[in-house]
Every structure is written in C-alpha cells, then in structure tokens.
Amino acid sequence: MIGIFDSGVGGMTVARAIETLCPGFPLIYLGDLARSPYGSKSPAMITEYSHRNTEFLLRQGAKLIVIACNSAASTASTFLHSHYAQTLIDVICPAVNQATEISKTGRIGIIGTRATINSGQYERRLRDVRPDCRVYSQACPLLVPLVEEGWLKRRETKMIVKQYLRPLRDKQIDTLILGCTHYPLLKKVIAPRIGRKVHIIDSSVAVAQHLKSLLEKDDQLRADLYDPETPSRFFVSDIPSPVHALAAAIFGRTVTLEKTDV
Amino acid sequence: MIGIFDSGVGGMTVARAIETLCPGFPLIYLGDLARSPYGSKSPAMITEYSHRNTEFLLRQGAKLIVIACNSAASTASTFLHSHYAQTLIDVICPAVNQATEISKTGRIGIIGTRATINSGQYERRLRDVRPDCRVYSQACPLLVPLVEEGWLKRRETKMIVKQYLRPLRDKQIDTLILGCTHYPLLKKVIAPRIGRKVHIIDSSVAVAQHLKSLLEKDDQLRADLYDPETPSRFFVSDIPSPVHALAAAIFGRTVTLEKTDV
Numbered sequence: 001m002i003g004i005f006d007s008g009v010g011g012m013t014v015a016r017a018i019e020t021l022c023p024g025f026p027l028i029y030l031g032d033l034a035r036s037p038y039g040s041k042s043p044a045m046i047t048e049y050s051h052r053n054t055e056f057l058l059r060q061g062a063k064l065i066v067i068a069c070n071s072a073a074s075t076a077s078t079f080l081h082s083h084y085a086q087t088l089i090d091v092i093c094p095a096v097n098q099a100t101e102i103s104k105t106g107r108i109g110i111i112g113t114r115a116t117i118n119s120g121q122y123e124r125r126l127r128d129v130r131p132d133c134r135v136y137s138q139a140c141p142l143l144v145p146l147v148e149e150g151w152l153k154r155r156e157t158k159m160i161v162k163q164y165l166r167p168l169r170d171k172q173i174d175t176l177i178l179g180c181t182h183y184p185l186l187k188k189v190i191a192p193r194i195g196r197k198v199h200i201i202d203s204s205v206a207v208a209q210h211l212k213s214l215l216e217k218d219d220q221l222r223a224d225l226y227d228p229e230t231p232s233r234f235f236v237s238d239i240p241s242p243v244h245a246l247a248a249a250i251f252g253r254t255v256t257l258e259k260t261d262v
Numbered sequence: 263m264i265g266i267f268d269s270g271v272g273g274m275t276v277a278r279a280i281e282t283l284c285p286g287f288p289l290i291y292l293g294d295l296a297r298s299p300y301g302s303k304s305p306a307m308i309t310e311y312s313h314r315n316t317e318f319l320l321r322q323g324a325k326l327i328v329i330a331c332n333s334a335a336s337t338a339s340t341f342l343h344s345h346y347a348q349t350l351i352d353v354i355c356p357a358v359n360q361a362t363e364i365s366k367t368g369r370i371g372i373i374g375t376r377a378t379i380n381s382g383q384y385e386r387r388l389r390d391v392r393p394d395c396r397v398y399s400q401a402c403p404l405l406v407p408l409v410e411e412g413w414l415k416r417r418e419t420k421m422i423v424k425q426y427l428r429p430l431r432d433k434q435i436d437t438l439i440l441g442c443t444h445y446p447l448l449k450k451v452i453a454p455r456i457g458r459k460v461h462i463i464d465s466s467v468a469v470a471q472h473l474k475s476l477l478e479k480d481d482q483l484r485a486d487l488y489d490p491e492t493p494s495r496f497f498v499s500d501i502p503s504p505v506h507a508l509a510a511a512i513f514g515r516t517v518t519l520e521k522t523d524v
Contacts, residue, residue, distance in 0.1 A: 034307055035297050040410070045296055045500045118503065145407040148302070156418050156425075163418075238307045241380065 002211075002225055003062025005030040005053040007038035009236075009243060010144070010181035011068030012250040014091065017208035018066070022215060024228040028060050032262060034237035037144055038071040039113025039180070046115060050076035052262050054084060056235075063224050066207060067091065070112050070179045074119035087221070094210035095177050095203035096125045102199045103175040106133040109168040109194070112179030114139045122179055136171045140164045140180075147182040148246065152189070161186065162193045175199045185250070235260045264473075264487060265324025267292040267315040269300035271498075271505060272406070272443035273330030274512040276353065279470035280328070284477060286490040290322050294524055296499035299406055300333040301375025301442070308377060312338035314524050316346060318497075325486050328473065329353060332374050332441045332465060336381035349483070356472035357439050357465040358387045364461045365437040368395040371430040371456070374441030376401045384441055398433045402426045402442075409444040410508065414451070423448065424455045437461045447512070497522045 002022075004015050008031050015029050030053050032038075038046045050072040054065055064087045067073040067080070073090035081088055099108050110122045117139040126135050142160055151157045168176065176198050178184055184202045191200060215222045234255050236243065248254050264284075266277050270293050277291050292315050294300075300308045312334040316327055326349045329335040329342070335352035343350055361370050372384045379401040388397050404422055413419045430438065438460050440446055446464045453462060477484045496517050498505065510516050 034303065036302075040298075040502055041296065042500050042502045045502075114504070115502075141411055142404075142407055142413075145404055149403055151404075156421050159418050159421075238304050240302055240304045240307075240377075242376070 001026045001028045001060070001062050001227070001230065002064050002066060003028050003030070003057030003060070004066045004068050005032065005050070005057060005072070006069040006181060007031070007071065008033050008036035009247045009250055012247060013181045013184050013204040014066060014068035014207055016251050017205050018211055019232070021208045021212045025215070025225050026227050026230040027232040028057060028062050029232070029234045030056055030260075030262065031234070031236040033240065033243065034262070037113070038069055039115045039141065039144060041115065043075040043115070043119065046072055047076040047079050050080060051083070054080055056260070056262050058086070064089065064221070066211065068181055068204070068207070070181065070203060071115040074112070074116040074121040089207060089211060091181070091203040091207045092121055092125060094206035095179070095201050096122065096129055098206050099175050099177050099201050100126060100130040100133065102201070103133065105172075105174045106130065107171060107173045107175075108133055108135050109171070109173035109176040110135065110137040110179045111140045111164065111168070111176065111183065112137070113144065114141050116179050122177065136168050136173060138164055138168055143186060144180065144182045147185050150249070152185055157186070158189055158193070161189050165190065165194050169194060173198060175201065177201045178203055233258065237262045263288045263290045263322070263324050263489070263492065264326050264328060265290050265292070265319030265322070266328045266330050267294065267312070267319060267334070268331040268443060269293070269333065270295050270298035271509045271512055272409075274509060275443045275446050275466040276328060276330035276469055278513050279467050280473060281494070283470045283474045287477070287487050288489050288492040289494040290319060290324050291494070291496045292318055292522075292524065293496075293498040295502065295505065296524070299375070300331055301377045301403065301406060303377065305337040305377070305381065308334055309338040309341050312342060313345070316342055318522070318524050320348070326351065326483070328469060330443055330466070330469070332443065333377040336374075336378040336383040351469060351473060353443070353465040353469045354383055354387060356468035357441070357463050358384065358391055360468050361437050361439050361463050362388060362392040362395065364463070365395065367434075367436045368392065369433060369435045369437075370395055370397050371433070371435035371438045372397065372399040372441045373402045373426065373430070373438065373445065374399070375406065376403050378441050384439065398430050398435060400426055400430055405448060406442065406444045409447050412511070414447055419448070420451055420455070423451050427452065427456050431456060435460060437463065439463045440465055495520060499524045
C-alpha cells in the first residue's frame with residue numbers, strides 16, 4: 001500500500017491526484033487532525049509528529065510513504081530520510097523539479113505556511129537544481145483557516161490573497177509554487193491576482209505525477225504496490241464535526257474516515 | 263499556586279487579569295501549543311487534552327484550577343468538575359453571571375470558536391440563571407487566526423468581524439459576551455460594529471473578578487494560595503518562533519516560557 005500522511009485533510013488533494021493518476025494502487029491515508037495544523041508549530045514538534053505518523057503507516061503495511069504535508073516535508077524529511085530505509089517521497093522535490101523546468105526567467109515564487117517558508121527548504125532545493133534562479137517566498141498563514149472555513153470565493157479571501165501575493169508580483173516571478181496542500185482549492189482566486197501569465201505549480205499534482213513515473217520505471221515497486229482488490233483506507237486522529245464535509249469537498253467524493261490514535 | 267490552562271497563549275489575557283486583580287497569588291500557566299487550537303477539535307479530544315492539562319497543573323502544585331480556554335470550559339468542564347475535588351473555575355460562569363445582571367432586554371449575544379458555540383454551554387447556563395433571556399450565538403472561527411497573525415486593525419479583519427456580528431446586530435442584543443480569550447484583543451474592532459450601546463462582557467476579566475471575590479470571601483483558600491515570594495511560572499508544550507512576541511503582546515510584559523511535555 002502507498003502510505004500518505006498530512007496534518008489534516010488538506011493532503012487529500014495529494015491522495016486524490018494519486019488515485020486519479022495511479023489507479024489500482026491502494027492508499028492508506030493518515031490525517032493527524034488531533035494535532036493540526038502543523039504550519040504554526042515548531043520544527044522539533046513537527047518532526048516528532050511526522051515520525052509517529054510514519055511509524056503508524058508502516059505498521060499498517062505501507063511500503064512507500066508520501067509526505068503530503070508541506071510543513072512536515074519542509075522540516076522533517078531530512079530526519080525521516082535518514083531513519084527509514086523505505087522509499088519516501090515528499091511533496092517538495094517534484095514541485096521544485098517542475099518549477100525549475102518550466103520557469104524561463106528563473107524568478108520563482110513560493111507560498112506556504114510559516115513552518116514551510118521559515119524552513120527555507122524550497123529555496124535550498126530550487127537553488128540545488130538550478131543555481132541561477134531567484135527565489136521569493138511568502139508565508140500565508142491565513143489561507144489554511146480560510147479554506148477550512150469554506151470561504152473560497154469571498155471578497156475577504158480575495159483581498160487577503162491579493163495582499164499576500166503583492167510582494168511576489170512586484171518581483172515579477174514567472175512561476176509560482178503552491179507550497180501547501182490547501183492552496184489548490186484557492187487556485188481560481190490566486191491565478192488572476194498573481195497574473196495570468198505566471199505558471200502555477202500545484203505540489204499535490206506534481207507529487208502524483210512523480211509517483212506515476214516512478215511506478216512506470218520501477219517494475220519491482222509496481223509489483224509490490226499494485227493491488228486493485230484492496231480498498232484504500234482513510235484514518236484520522238480526531239473527527240471534529242465539519243471534517244466529513246471538508247474531506248468530501250477536497251477528495252471529490254464521500255470517504256469513510258476511521259478514527260485512530262497515533 | 264493558582265493553575266491556569268489554555269490551548270495556547272490566548273489564556274494569558276486571563277492570567278494578566280488575575281495578576282492585576284489578585285497580586286501576591288502566584289500563577290502556574292500551561293499553554294498547550296503542541297495541540298492548539300482546541301476550537302476546531304472534537305469534544306472528546308478537547309476533554310482528553312483538558313484532563314492531561316489539569317493533571318499537569320496538579321502535579322506542579324496548583325491548588326485551584328482556572329480553565330482559561332472557552333473551548334475547553336464549554337466541552338470538558340462537566341467531566342473535570344466530576345473528576346476533581348479541587349476547586350475548579352472556568353471562564354464561562356462569571357461571564358454568564360455578569361451578562362444576566364447587566365442585560366436589560368434579556369437579549370444576549372455570544373461569540374466564540376466553533377467548539378464553544380456548538381457545545382451550547384453558554385446558552386444553557388444563561389437560561390439556567392435567567393430563564394427569560396433570549397440567547398443568540400455566532401461561531402467566529404477566523405478571529406483566532408487573525409489575532410495570532412497580529413492583524414488587529416486591518417481592513418480585512420474589520421470586514422470579517424462585521425460579517426460575523428451582523429446576525430447578532432439584527433437581533434438587537436444589548437449585551438455581547440466575548441467567549442474566547444483571544445477576542446478582547448479585537449475589542450476596539452468589535453465595539454463599533456456591534457453598536458456602541460451594547461455592553462461587552464470580557465470573559466477573561468469576569469473570571470478574574472470572580473476569583474478576586476472568592477479570595478476575599480474564603481479565608482482558607484486565601485491562606486492556601488497567598489504567597490508573594492513565589493514567582494509565577496509559564497509553561498508551554500511547544501515553542502514555535504512567533505510565540506514569545508505574541509505572549510508579550512497579550513501579557514503586556516515579557517514572560518519566560520518554559521517548554522514541557524504534557
């Protein structure tokens with residue numbers, strides 16, 4: 001099974017993209033709603049939670065782990081890569097690779113939670129792949145609460161998005177990475193405000209595309225994970241009342257959420 | 263010592279009010295930042311966390327517990343009152359008593375997190391004290407993130423507050439309870455938008471005033487808790503980078519935060 005974890009249900013954008021691009025590969029999802037959001041917590045705390053989530057998914061039989069949460073991937077992936085022999089994929093590298101390929105001017109913007117932006121991971125990895133690029137990043141801490149409220153088209157949301165994007169617009173970026181799994185839900189608000197000509201990279205889709213090409217190349221991995229008879233499972237560490245509706249909105253269909261302690 | 267817990271640093275508005283009104287009574291504060299916010303979590307989860315927080319404060323020597331978090335007081339205080347013989351005070355009752363005394367028309371509004379409003383605790387307790395009152399409540403889930411961002415005077419904040427308050431304004435309330443420890447920081451935005459004639463009850467100040475009168479009446483409690491030589495201590499279960507500035511802004515002076523596992 002393919003294990004996926006996120007601090008909440010935002011990572012279901014990743015699960016949904018993987019289900020669409022890689023049918024027949026059962027998923028095991030964990031949303032750590034008892035401790036969400038991660039984006040406002042310290043790196044040490046996020047690393048500890050990510051460690052627990054990975055252990056949970058391995059116990060459940062995951063053979064590959066996808067870190068769907070940008071905050072976790074930014075602050076904990078070095079620790080996780082060094083502690084686990086299993087193949088571990090995070091949402092950052094595929095988005096970084098796409099951005100460096102697509103950008104013509106090398107002026108790349110990133111938006112994310114405070115934890116993601118403060119980690120500097122996107123900037124570091126972008127410069128590793130393409131040393132000449134100029135990277136501009138902007139923390140947007142209010143966007144996750146706005147998405148979770150379902151305020152996707154409200155005037156206030158548009159104003160807040162415009163304010164957050166202004167510094168990136170001023171820097172004339174030609175490519176913008178949505179460095180948080182919640183942000184694709186605001187893509188229609190973001191696109192006109194950053195400028196129609198700016199390429200938008202959705203880290204959720206990028207990681208699913210990367211996984212698809214990995215499965216196409218690696219026969220052993222494909223054989224280990226392909227199992228169209230086994231259904232996907234969705235675990236959460238807490239079930240607050242609005243979560244079913246939010247999960248259905250993000251995943252595009254009703255999903256059965258199973259409560260678990262992590 | 264007087265134990266105080268909250269999901270984060272918002273409860274420091276309560277600690278500050280107690281320090282001002284009850285000098286010489288050392289405080290032991292716990293902000294559960296590793297799991298904050300509570301307002302979006304399930305009642306079962308909030309109860310479990312509140313239980314742990316209470317145990318921590320008792321182990322540290324607290325003789326009286328103040329539940330500073332409205333979300334915890336709304337969903338967990340019944341459990342806590344039934345499990346602990348210690349005197350337990352929560353932020354709800356004092357605000358309820360003040361509101362029912364002050365209101366002339368009996369039309370009382372409450373704003374709070376989703377957990378607080380969904381619990382129906384304020385409504386129930388208001389009707390217990392004054393059966394003829396009409397209670398109107400409104401969940402305002404975006405206000406905590408806005409306060410934590412420091413967006414106290416921004417245009418977007420004013421617009422969002424106005425939207426949240428409109429239904430309460432339409433109901434012509436004459437008294438509004440700020441049912442979340444973060445909201446006093448928005449009092450200047452809230453007051454003109456709900457109407458200058460509406461009495462605003464700050465649950466943080468109300469609980470401190472209640473505690474003061476309790477200490478004046480109960481000589482034994484006063485003797486147990488008065489200890490001007492012992493300094494107050496402030497514990498948090500996580501220390502994300504912006505917390506020091508936020509704590510200082512809320513508390514009105516620099517406080518030393520000690521990291522602890524709960």
